[in-house]
Amino acid sequence: MSVSIDARGPRWSAVFTTxxxxxxxxTSNVWLILFQAIVFAIGAIRGPQFTPYAFIFKxxxxxxxKSTVTFEDVRPPQFSQGVGLAFTLVAIIGSVTGASGVxxxxxxxxxxxxxxxxxxxxxxxxxxxxxxxxARF
Amino acid sequence: MRENTPVKTFIPLAFVLVxxxxxxxxxxxxxxxxxxxxxxxxxxxxxxxxxxxxGARATMVQFSSAFCTPCRATKALLEDMVKTMTDVRYAHIDxxxxxxxxxxxxxxxxxxxxxxxxxxxEVGRAMGTPKRAQxxxxxxxxx
Numbered sequence: 001m002s003v004s005i006d007a008r009g010p011r012w013s014a015v016f017t018t019x020x021x022x023x024x025x026x027t028s029n030v031w032l033i034l035f036q037a038i039v040f041a042i043g044a045i046r047g048p049q050f051t052p053y054a055f056i057f058k059x060x061x062x063x064x065x066k067s068t069v070t071f072e073d074v075r076p077p078q079f080s081q082g083v084g085l086a087f088t089l090v091a092i093i094g095s096v097t098g099a100s101g102v103x104x105x106x107x108x109x110x111x112x113x114x115x116x117x118x119x120x121x122x123x124x125x126x127x128x129x130x131x132x133x134x135a136r137f
Numbered sequence: 138m139r140e141n142t143p144v145k146t147f148i149p150l151a152f153v154l155v156x157x158x159x160x161x162x163x164x165x166x167x168x169x170x171x172x173x174x175x176x177x178x179x180x181x182x183x184x185x186x187x188x189x190x191x192g193a194r195a196t197m198v199q200f201s202s203a204f205c206t207p208c209r210a211t212k213a214l215l216e217d218m219v220k221t222m223t224d225v226r227y228a229h230i231d232x233x234x235x236x237x238x239x240x241x242x243x244x245x246x247x248x249x250x251x252x253x254x255x256x257x258x259e260v261g262r263a264m265g266t267p268k269r270a271q272x273x274x275x276x277x278x279x280x
Contacts, residue, residue, distance in 0.1 A: 007206070025150050072206050079204035104149050111150075112157040120161035125204025126265075127246045130232055134240060 003074040005049045010077035012061055013043075013053035014117035017084070021111040025104070030095040033107060037088035043081030047074055051081075079125040080117065084110050168207075168265025171252070171275035179259035180242055182251070192219075192226035195279040196253040197272075200232045200244050207266040211248040218272055225276060254279050 017036065024032035043051045087110035094102025116122035184191050187198055197215055201208035212229060219227040232239050232247055242251070242259075250263045252275050260279055263271065 022150055022154075025153070026147055027145060073203075073209070076204045076206045108149055108153045111153050112160075115154065115157045116161050116164070119158070120165050122161065122164060123206055125202070126207060126248070129202050129204045130239065130245060130247060133233060133236060 003047070003049075004071040005047075005074050005077075006062070007070045007072040008062070008065065008067065009054050009057050010048050010072075010080075011118060011121065012057045013048060013051060013077075014114050016053040016056065017114040018111065018118050021107060021114055025107045025111055028095075028100065028103065030092060030103070033088050033091050033095070033103075036110075037085060037092060040081050040085035040088055044078060044085050048077040048081055049074065076123060076125040079129060080113070083124055083128065084113065087113075169263055169267035169271050170265075171261050171263045171267065171271055173261040173278075174259055179261075182253055182257045182259065184257075186238065187228045187253075187257070188230065189226060189228045191253065191255070191257050192222075192224055194224035194255055195276055196226045196228060196257070197276075198228045198230060198251040198253060200230050200235075200239065200247055200249045200251075202232045202247040205247040208248040211250065211266045214266065214269065215250065215272065218269065222276075252276070252279060 017039070020032055020036050023029070024036065039051050039053060043054075048054060087106045091103045091106035091110070094100065094106060113122070113124055117124065182191075182196075182198065187196060197219070199208075199211060199215060201212065215227050219225050230238070232244060246264055248264070248266065250267065251259050252261045252263075254260050261275060263275065267275075
């Protein structure tokens with residue numbers, strides 16, 4: 001049995017991610033993307049409950065929430081963090097090599113996924129995992 | 138690096154937010170919706186493939202994966218619903234370990250629930266967690 005976490009945590013983290021990625025997209029700021037990539041890396045490797053965003057959620061937001069706690073498996077949000085990491089890495093490579101179009105498109109996709117998660121409770125793993133598996137095997 | 142000063146533009150941001158909102162609205166509206174098979178003869182599944190006996194009238198076959206939060210809710214709902222139905226059965230398949238079947242049946246996302254008639258022929262499917270009423274309506278259409 002895998003770990004369960006407060007389901008509101010990843011949703012709030014997606015809100016922070018959306019804001020950071022939106023600012024990075026408007027300002028074409030690669031340092032912000034580097035920061036976000038580190039956050040994604042922590043989320044993908046250690047788990048989404050260990051990121052700085054999760055820390056903010058736990059200490060500042062959670063005490064103010066009145067909604068009832070629902071728990072969810074940690075693996076779906078962890079998978080999403082990995083996908084986010086892949087997009088931000090592509091964006092960083094694009095920026096470093098001077099391909100600003102690659103940067104914009106990669107950040108755009110990462111932003112779309114984070115925004116969909118925050119606003120519509122979109123499940124990236126549900127939509128992408130099978131497609132990735134089917135493409136590989 | 139001075140000459141490379143990034144230009145501030147809101148166009149990509151606006152494009153992403155507008156198209157993601159459009160997709161998100163479609164996504165939310167279509168999750169759980171029962172879609173009838175357009176072809177007359179859908180794929181036929183046997184009890185051996187499904188892993189349990191077929192229901193006398195209908196069988197619901199759910200495909201799930203590990204990175205899928207709504208899969209658990211769907212499983213709980215469908216398992217609960219068939220408890221009170223004598224002629225409908227529920228089967229659960231892990232998509233990851235049945236990739237060949239997944240490809241054959243063209244399952245694209247999880248959870249996907251196939252609705253089979255008494256002969257094991259797929260009459261339709263629902264992607265995402267359906268509402269109780271949607272499942273009732275889908276089952277009522279199977280004779």
